[in-house]
Amino acid sequence: MSPTAPVKVLLFDVFGTVVDWRSSLVTTFEPWGRRNGFSVDWSAFVDAWRAAYMPSLMELRKTAPQPFPTLDQLHRQSLDRMLVDGPLAQATTTDREFLVKAWHQLNGWPDARPALQRLNKRFVVAPLSNANTSLLVTLAKFAELEWDCVFGADMFQRYKPDRELYLGAARLLDVEPEQVMMVAAHNNDLRAARAYGLQTCFIPRRREFGPQQTVDLEAEENWTIVANDMLDLADRLGCYG
Amino acid sequence: MSPTAPVKVLLFDVFGTVVDWRSSLVTTFEPWGRRNGFSVDWSAFVDAWRAAYMPSLMELRKTAPQPFPTLDQLHRQSLDRMLVDGPLAQATTTDREFLVKAWHQLNGWPDARPALQRLNKRFVVAPLSNANTSLLVTLAKFAELEWDCVFGADMFQRYKPDRELYLGAARLLDVEPEQVMMVAAHNNDLRAARAYGLQTCFIPRRREFGPQQTVDLEAEENWTIVANDMLDLADRLGCYG
Numbered sequence: 001m002s003p004t005a006p007v008k009v010l011l012f013d014v015f016g017t018v019v020d021w022r023s024s025l026v027t028t029f030e031p032w033g034r035r036n037g038f039s040v041d042w043s044a045f046v047d048a049w050r051a052a053y054m055p056s057l058m059e060l061r062k063t064a065p066q067p068f069p070t071l072d073q074l075h076r077q078s079l080d081r082m083l084v085d086g087p088l089a090q091a092t093t094t095d096r097e098f099l100v101k102a103w104h105q106l107n108g109w110p111d112a113r114p115a116l117q118r119l120n121k122r123f124v125v126a127p128l129s130n131a132n133t134s135l136l137v138t139l140a141k142f143a144e145l146e147w148d149c150v151f152g153a154d155m156f157q158r159y160k161p162d163r164e165l166y167l168g169a170a171r172l173l174d175v176e177p178e179q180v181m182m183v184a185a186h187n188n189d190l191r192a193a194r195a196y197g198l199q200t201c202f203i204p205r206r207r208e209f210g211p212q213q214t215v216d217l218e219a220e221e222n223w224t225i226v227a228n229d230m231l232d233l234a235d236r237l238g239c240y241g
Numbered sequence: 242m243s244p245t246a247p248v249k250v251l252l253f254d255v256f257g258t259v260v261d262w263r264s265s266l267v268t269t270f271e272p273w274g275r276r277n278g279f280s281v282d283w284s285a286f287v288d289a290w291r292a293a294y295m296p297s298l299m300e301l302r303k304t305a306p307q308p309f310p311t312l313d314q315l316h317r318q319s320l321d322r323m324l325v326d327g328p329l330a331q332a333t334t335t336d337r338e339f340l341v342k343a344w345h346q347l348n349g350w351p352d353a354r355p356a357l358q359r360l361n362k363r364f365v366v367a368p369l370s371n372a373n374t375s376l377l378v379t380l381a382k383f384a385e386l387e388w389d390c391v392f393g394a395d396m397f398q399r400y401k402p403d404r405e406l407y408l409g410a411a412r413l414l415d416v417e418p419e420q421v422m423m424v425a426a427h428n429n430d431l432r433a434a435r436a437y438g439l440q441t442c443f444i445p446r447r448r449e450f451g452p453q454q455t456v457d458l459e460a461e462e463n464w465t466i467v468a469n470d471m472l473d474l475a476d477r478l479g480c481y482g
Binding site: 072120124131132134136139140141146147148149150152154155172173174175 | 306313347361365373374375377378381382387388389390391395396413414416
């Protein structure tokens with residue numbers, strides 16, 4: 001793979017890379033909890049919920065159900081396990097649906113929207129996410145993210161880092177893997193993308209997991225591009241305002 | 242199916258319904274033909290090329306190759322058959338690729354772009370087309386069509402009017418079939434959509450096939466909505482400017 005192969009497509013990881021899921025969820029849940037009489041440490045709550053995500057993907061790999069459950073369904077499963085006891089044990093079905101649906105309305109990082117508006121003038125830009133398509137579409141409308149198309153994990157019935165997603169998106173866009181750049185705040189995502197022949201861009205999001213974040217603070221390999229944020233990426237790719 | 246079930250998603254047929262493929266292609270091919278020394282009746286040429294489309298789909302249904310060829314590949318196959326003799330028989334591979342790629346850059350009908358800008362404020366709007374995803378993405382950038390996501394036939398490895406497309410799009414958007422309205426200039430497309438439980442909107446495009454058009458001049462059934470054009474549809478759905 002030549003680092004100078006012309007890139008035509010930019011695929012974006014979404015949670016953490018494009019949207020600030022943690023503070024968005026906490027900001028939604030705090031007033032909702034007060035109104036509904038749930039006394040909860042919401043930062044700890046969303047951290048625990050997110051922490052259930054990787055184990056649930058590992059479990060899927062072992063049992064390999066077909067069709068794969070969507071991210072909405074995984075969120076609901078892990079939520080129900082968390083709420084067996086504790087202050088939210090009495091949460092109704094409606095409450096639980098509200099909590100799961102909150103993942104559909106997250107704020108973009110401040111640079112995300114203006115950067116996509118610049119990048120989509122010269123590149124095809126799309127999310128490549130473990131979220132389901134419907135979640136990505138709702139999220140894009142909420143955060144005003146101007147994607148050219150949307151790739152949810154449910155389109156491929158697989159989850160990242162499986163090759164079917166990265167190469168499936170390239171195939172659907174009729175480009176070679178090296179004409180695609182994966183953009184992510186997570187080194188592991190980029191390791192997979194590089195293994196399948198894609199170019200890579202790391203963007204650090206050092207507060208994705210809150211003030212105590214310990215992972216993905218820096219680029220861990222010589223990725224094709226290491227940018228400060230998405231606006232810096234737009235500059236580096238010659239997409240000015 | 243209740244005609245008053247709340248619609249959340251509008252799926253659009255593309256060729257003919259949203260874009261004016263015929264005059265766009267003729268306008269592209271005429272100067273190209275002059276520059277390259279091809280003396281061709283381009284209106285007759287594009288009509289013949291388009292006429293090969295339905296037979297090629299029928300042939301696919303008999304042979305059922307997996308994976309299904311994309312619309313780009315079908316266009317190329319039918320083009321090669323047409324050029325066995327005649328004034329374009331000497332067309333090179335580059336020439337043929339140019340002709341096929343012209344289907345990626347077609348003008349929207351004048352109402353399409355402003356109507357989508359109004360409709361996408363209240364609905365999820367997406368193409369559901371027999372075109373491949375890459376074609377739809379290029380076309381949307383060219384004609385500035387603001388889709389929320391894109392559904393190409395290659396995502397489903399099937400062609401309309403197969404149920405996998407209509408119900409697959411509803412499933413990916415996490416809505417019931419009756420929450421989806423198919424919008425098309427072709428009665429047959431709507432007959433399929435209705436059979437699978439979708440709501441329907443007919444928009445006549447009485448010059449899609451040129452001045453001699455004989456089909457789809459009028460709504461042939463009592464579709465959920467019959468609109469004059471896409472702006473009229475936006476009005477009817479309460480999406481004002």
